[in-house]
Amino acid sequence: MSFLERAAALRAQIAAHDHAYYVLDAPTIPDAEYDRLFRELQALEADHPELVTADSPTRRVAGRPLDGFAPVRHAVAMLSIRTETDTTAEGARAFDGRVRRELGLADADPPVVYAAELKFDGLALNLRYEQGVLVQAATRGDGETGEDVTQNVRTIRVIPLRLATSSPPPVLEVRGEVYLRRDDFEALNEAARSRGDKTFVNPRNAAAGSIRQLDPAIAAQRPLSFFAYGLGQTQGWAVPATHSGVLDALLALGLPVCHERTVGTVEDLIRFHADIAARRDSLPFDIDGVVYKVDSLSLQSRLGFVTREPRWAVAHKYPPQEMLTTVEAIEVQVGRTGKLTPVARLSPVFVGGVTVTNATLHNASEVQRKDVRVGDTVIVRRAGDVIPEVVGVLPDKRPPGAVPFAMPCTCPVCGSVAVQEQGEVDSRCSGGLVCPAQRKQALLHFAQRRAVDIDGLGDKIVEQLVDAGIVRTLPDLYRLGVLKLAELERMAERSAANLLESIERSKQTTLPRFLFGLGIRHVGEATAKDLARHFGNLDALMNASIDDLLAVEQVGPVVAESIHTFFAQPHQREVVEQLRACGLGWAEGQGAGGAAALPQSGKTFVLTGTLPTLSREQAQAMIESQGGKVSGSVSKKTSYVVVGADAGSKLDKARELGIATLDEAGLLALMHGKALVAQPLSIPPD
DNA sequence: CAGCCTCGAGTTCT
DNA sequence: CTCGAGGCTG
Numbered sequence: 001m002s003f004l005e006r007a008a009a010l011r012a013q014i015a016a017h018d019h020a021y022y023v024l025d026a027p028t029i030p031d032a033e034y035d036r037l038f039r040e041l042q043a044l045e046a047d048h049p050e051l052v053t054a055d056s057p058t059r060r061v062a063g064r065p066l067d068g069f070a071p072v073r074h075a076v077a078m079l080s081i082r083t084e085t086d087t088t089a090e091g092a093r094a095f096d097g098r099v100r101r102e103l104g105l106a107d108a109d110p111p112v113v114y115a116a117e118l119k120f121d122g123l124a125l126n127l128r129y130e131q132g133v134l135v136q137a138a139t140r141g142d143g144e145t146g147e148d149v150t151q152n153v154r155t156i157r158v159i160p161l162r163l164a165t166s167s168p169p170p171v172l173e174v175r176g177e178v179y180l181r182r183d184d185f186e187a188l189n190e191a192a193r194s195r196g197d198k199t200f201v202n203p204r205n206a207a208a209g210s211i212r213q214l215d216p217a218i219a220a221q222r223p224l225s226f227f228a229y230g231l232g233q234t235q236g237w238a239v240p241a242t243h244s245g246v247l248d249a250l251l252a253l254g255l256p257v258c259h260e261r262t263v264g265t266v267e268d269l270i271r272f273h274a275d276i277a278a279r280r281d282s283l284p285f286d287i288d289g290v291v292y293k294v295d296s297l298s299l300q301s302r303l304g305f306v307t308r309e310p311r312w313a314v315a316h317k318y319p320p321q322e323m324l325t326t327v328e329a330i331e332v333q334v335g336r337t338g339k340l341t342p343v344a345r346l347s348p349v350f351v352g353g354v355t356v357t358n359a360t361l362h363n364a365s366e367v368q369r370k371d372v373r374v375g376d377t378v379i380v381r382r383a384g385d386v387i388p389e390v391v392g393v394l395p396d397k398r399p400p401g402a403v404p405f406a407m408p409c410t411c412p413v414c415g416s417v418a419v420q421e422q423g424e425v426d427s428r429c430s431g432g433l434v435c436p437a438q439r440k441q442a443l444l445h446f447a448q449r450r451a452v453d454i455d456g457l458g459d460k461i462v463e464q465l466v467d468a469g470i471v472r473t474l475p476d477l478y479r480l481g482v483l484k485l486a487e488l489e490r491m492a493e494r495s496a497a498n499l500l501e502s503i504e505r506s507k508q509t510t511l512p513r514f515l516f517g518l519g520i521r522h523v524g525e526a527t528a529k530d531l532a533r534h535f536g537n538l539d540a541l542m543n544a545s546i547d548d549l550l551a552v553e554q555v556g557p558v559v560a561e562s563i564h565t566f567f568a569q570p571h572q573r574e575v576v577e578q579l580r581a582c583g584l585g586w587a588e589g590q591g592a593g594g595a596a597a598l599p600q601s602g603k604t605f606v607l608t609g610t611l612p613t614l615s616r617e618q619a620q621a622m623i624e625s626q627g628g629k630v631s632g633s634v635s636k637k638t639s640y641v642v643v644g645a646d647a648g649s650k651l652d653k654a655r656e657l658g659i660a661t662l663d664e665a666g667l668l669a670l671m672h673g674k675a676l677v678a679q680p681l682s683i684p685p686d
Numbered sequence: 687c688a689g690c691c692t693c694g695a696g697t698t699c700t
Numbered sequence: 701c702t703c704g705a706g707g708c709t710g
Contacts, residue, residue, distance in 0.1 A: 335696070343697095360697060387698055387701085522706080524694045554692080556707045632701095635691055649701090 003044060007051045010041040028394060030322040030379050031204075031288075035083075069147035069212070072138035075173065075233035078126060079143060081119075081291060082309040084316045089270045095292055095314045096266040102303055102311055111265040115243045115295045116272040117229060118260050119315050121286040122179030123208045125153065126232050132168025134161045139211065143308065149211050153178075156224045164254035173232025174255055180207045181284045184223040202322070202381075202391075203286050225285070228255040242295045263295055273316055280318060289317030322381045322391065325349040327374055330361065330405050332412045336441035336519060338429040340418055342367055342405065344378070344390055352382030359388045363425045364407040373402040413437040433473070433571075440466050442519050446474055450525055451517030452509045452584075455502040456495070464488045474575055477503060478582035507583045511538060514586060518576075520566045522559045530554050531563075537588040542567045542576070598627025600670075606634050608651055609644030611664040619664075622671055634659060642667050 001009075014037055017028055045052045084091040099112055126146065128136040137153035138146040153159060156178065163172070180188070185203040192200075200206035210222035228250045231239070240246050244263045251257040260283075262272045269292050276283075276290055294300050294312040303311040329345040342361040349356055359380060361367045372378060372390055377397035382388045407427055411418055416431030429435050433442065443462050447454035454477070465471040470484050480503065485496040515538075516528035523531070534552045535541040541563075549560035566572055605623050607616055607630060614622070619642065620630045634641055634653040641654040641661045654661055662670065 337695075339696080341696075354699060356698080358698070362696090382698090522694070526693055554707070558706060631692065633692065637691070 003048050004051060007041060007044050007048075010037055010044070013037055014041065028396060030324055032322060033324050069149060071141075071145050072126075072136065072148045073145050074126060074138065074143070077143050077308075078124060078140045078146070078175065078232070079305070079308055079310060081313050081315045084314045089273060091314075091316045092266055092269040092273060092292060095316070096269075099294060099303065099312065103299065112299070113242075113263060113265065113295045114269055115247075115293045116262050116264075116269050117247075117291050117293075118227075118258055118276065118283075118287045119289045119291045119317070120177040120179045120227060120258075121202075121204045121288050122177040123204070123211055125149075125176060125178055125211075125226070127153070127159065127174045127176070127228075128232070129163055129168070129172045129174065131170060132163040132165060132172075134159070147212075152211050152213055155222075156226055158226050158256045160254040164252070169235060169237035171233055171235035172237050172253075173234065174228050174250060175230040175232055176226055176228035176255075178207050178211055178224055178226050179203065179285050180210075180223065181225055182286065183284065184225070188222065226256055227258045229257075229291075239297065241297060243293050243297065243300070244295055246297075269316075277318055286321075287318075289315055291315050321352045322379055323349045323351040324377055324394070325356075325380055327372060327376045327378055327390075330367070330372070330374055332408060334411060334413050334429050334435060334437035334441075336438060336445055337521060338411075338431070338435065338438055340407065340411070340427045340429060342407070344372060346378075346380065349380060351380055351388070354382065356380055356382060356388040359390050361390065364405075364427065365425050367405045367407075371404065373398065373404060375399040375402045411435055411437070436466055439472065443471065443474065443477065445519045446517040447477075447506075448517075451513050452506040453513070454499075454506045456499045457502065461488070461491075461499070464491075473578075475578035475582055478507070478579070478584070507585065509584065510586045511588065514538075514584065515541075518566070518572075521562045523563060527554060527559065538576070542573065598625075600626040600628030603628045603639040604637060605630050606632070606638050606641045606650055606654075607644075608641060611642070611644040611667075614664055614667075619667065622667075626671060640667075640670075 014034070017034055017037075084095055086094055096112065096114075100109075103112070105112070124140040126138045126140070127134060128138075134154070135150075136148060137150045137159075138148055140146050154161065180203040182203060185200070185206055188206055189200060200209060206222070207224060210224055213222070228247070230243075231246060240249050242263075244261070247257045247261070260276065262268055269290075273290055276287070280287065292314050294303060300310070300312040305311060326347045327344050328347055331343050331345060333341045333343055335341060342364070344359045344361055346357055346359060361370075361372060370390060370392060372393055375398070377394045379391040379394070380388055381391045407418070409418055410416065411429035411431055414429065414431040414435035414437065416429050416435060418427045419430050420427045429438065431438065433439050440459070440462050443466070444457075444459060446452060447457040447462075457477075462471075465480075465488070468487060470480070470487065471477060480500065482493075482496055482500065485491050485499065486493075511532040512525070512529045515523065515531055516525050530552055531541055535544065544564070546560050546564050549555055549563055550557070555563075600623060605628050607619055611619060623630055628639075631638065634650050634657065636657050636659075638654070638657075638659050641650060641659050643651055643654075643661050643663055651661070653659075
C-alpha cells in the first residue's frame with residue numbers, strides 16, 4: 001500500500017470513529033487504539049507534507065455539535081495539550097529540557113518551577129461567568145466552536161451557579177473537566193442494567209453522554225463531577241502570576257479544584273508522576289496521566305505555541321488500562337466443585353502494567369450477554385480490581401463465520417454430563433472425583449497451606465501425579481515413595497526427598513485443618529473450626545444426624561445436608577479411614593463446652609494491611625488462642641480492626657462505623673495485658 | 687420476611 | 701478482593 005493510500009485509509013477510519021464517538025456517543029474502539037491511528041497519520045503527514053489534505057482530522061480537534069445544541073464560538077480557543085511519548089520518568093526530563101532550551105537557559109541557570117496536576121479522563125468544558133453568574137457552559141468541540149450545554153451543566157452540583165465573591169469580575173471563563181467518579185459510574189450502570197437499558201462502556205463515555213443529553217432532566221440524574229484546571233477569557237480580574245495561584249484563586253471563588261497537585265522542579269514532577277502511578281488504581285476516578293505546566297504565566301507567554309499546542313504544558317500519560325486484543329479460544333475450566341468456567345484465551349496484550357493472556361468469562365450467561373466469540377476483537381480492561389476483564393466486543397471486526405459460544409453439555413475433561421441446576425447460572429460436571437480435573441483440585445485443596453499444608457505439592461506436580469495414574473485419591477499421597485516420584489519429569493532426587501519430607505510433616509495436623517482439607521461443599525475454614533469445636537472428634541461428626549449438625553452454630557439446613565451427604569458416601573468414609581491408617585492424626589477432644597472463658601471470647605477482630613512484624617497467620621493464631629474470632633469483613637459487630645500499612649477499604653469502613661482500631665503494638669498490649677497464656681514477645685519477621 | 691452479617695468460592699499475575 | 705448465597709435477627 002502506498003503512503004497516499006495508507007493516509008486516505010487512516011483518515012476514513014478516524015472520521016468514522018469520530019462520528020461514532022462524538023456524535024453517537026457510542027465508541028467503536030478504545031481510546032488507546034484511536035490514539036495509535038491518529039499518531040500514525042500524524043507521523044505519516046509529518047514525513048510527507050504533500051499528503052496533508054484540508055479535511056484531514058489532524059487539522060482540527062475532532063468533534064461536531066449535535067443537532068439541538070447551539071454552537072458557541074470560544075472567545076479564547078480551547079487547545080489540546082501535547083502528549084509526551086516517553087511514559088517513563090524521563091518524559092518529565094525531556095519536557096524540562098525542551099522548556100529550558102526554548103527559554104535559552106544554560107545548565108547553570110536556576111531550575112524552572114512547574115505545576116503538576118492530574119489529567120482527568122472526561123470531557124473538557126468552558127464555563128463563562130459574567131458578573132459572577134454562570135451564563136454559559138460549552139464543550140470544547142473543535143477548539144474554536146463548541147456546543148452550548150449550559151442547561152445540563154447547571155445540574156452539576158459541584159459547579160457553582162454564582163461565584164463566591166462580593167466583587168465579581170465582569171468576565172471570568174473557567175476551564176475544567178467533567179468526569180464521573182467510578183462508584184457513581186457503577187451505580188449508574190447498575191441502574192441502567194436493572195431497567196434493561198444500554199450500559200456505558202466506561203466513565204468517560206458516560207460523562208460525555210450525560211453532558212450531551214438533550215433532556216436536562218435526565219442529565220440531572222447523572223451524578224457528574226467537575227474539576228477546574230485553567231482559564232479562558234477574563235475581563236477585570238486580577239489574574240495571579242502563576243498557574244498554581246490561578247487554581248488557588250478559583251478554589252477561593254468556590255470552584256472545585258483537585259487537591260492532587262504539586263509545584264516544584266523537574267524532580268518534583270518525577271516524584272509526583274511516580275506517586276500518582278502507585279495510587280492510580282485507588283483514586284476514586286479514572287485518569288490518563290498527569291499534566292505538567294510551567295507555573296509562571298509570564299514564562300508561559302514567552303514560550304507560546306507550536307501550531308495548536310502550548311509549549312509550556314505536556315501530558316505525561318500512564319500505560320493504558322484498556323486495550324484491544326483478539327480471542328484465540330474460549331476454553332472451559334473445571335473447578336474443585338465441578339463448576340465449569342469459560343475462560344477467554346487472549347492474544348497477549350500489555351495493559352495496566354502487565355501482560356494479559358487470560359480473562360475469565362464467569363459463566364454461560366455472561367458470555368451470552370457480551371456475545372464473545374472465538375476470533376472476536378475485544379476490549380480488555382485491567383482497572384482497580386486488578387483482574388482482567390473483557391469489557392466488550394467490536395462487532396465490526398468479527399470475522400465471518402464466527403459462531404456464538406455454547407456451553408458444552410459434557411465435562412471437557414472427563415466427559416461426564418454437565419448439569420445446570422434449577423435457577424442457577426453455573427453448570428457443573430457431574431463426574432465428581434471420577435473427573436481428573438476435580439481430583440486434581442481436591443488434592444491441591446487438601447495440600448494447601450490453610451489445610452494440611454504440604455509444602456512443594458503445587459499444581460504442576462499434582463498434574464503429573466494424576467495424569468501418570470500414580471495418585472488417584474488423598475491417601476495415595478501418603479503411599480508415595482522415592483521410586484514413584486522418580487517416574488516424574490523434572491523431579492530430581494533432592495526435590496523428591498523434600499516433597500516426601502513435607503508429606504510426612506503434614507501427617508501431624510489439626511482437626512479443623514483436616515476437615516477443611518476434605519473439601520466438603522459449604523465447609524470452609526470457619527465452618528470447619530465451628531464443627532471441630534462442637535464435636536471435638538471426627539467420629540462424632542461423621543456419625544452426626546442432620547439434627548445434630550443443625551445444633552452447631554452457623555450451620556443451617558443447606559450446610560447440614562451437605563455434610564451429612566458427604567459422610568453418607570462409603571467412598572468418603574473409606575478415604576478418611578485410609579488417611580488415618582496412613583498415619584494422619586491430631587489431638588482429639590471431647591467437644592463443646594469444655595473451653596473455659598478466654599479473655600477475648602466473644603470478640604471479633606478484623607485484620608487489614610500489613611503489620612510491621614507479625615504475619616497475618618501469626619496475628620490470627622494469637623487472637624484465636626485467646627478465644628477471639630478473626631473475620632474477613634467489618635460490620636458493627638466487629639470489636640476491633642487491627643490496622644497495618646497500606647490498609648484498604650476495611651479501615652474506611654471501620655471509621656465510618658466508629659469501630660475501635662488497633663495497631664500491632666495495641667494488639668500485642670491487649671493480648672499481653674489480659675493474657676492467661678504467655679505469648680512470645682519476640683516474633684521473627686518473615 | 688427483610689435486611690444484615692458472614693462465609694465460601696473463584697480469579698490473575700509476578 | 702468481590703460476589704453471591706446461607707444463616708441469623710428483629
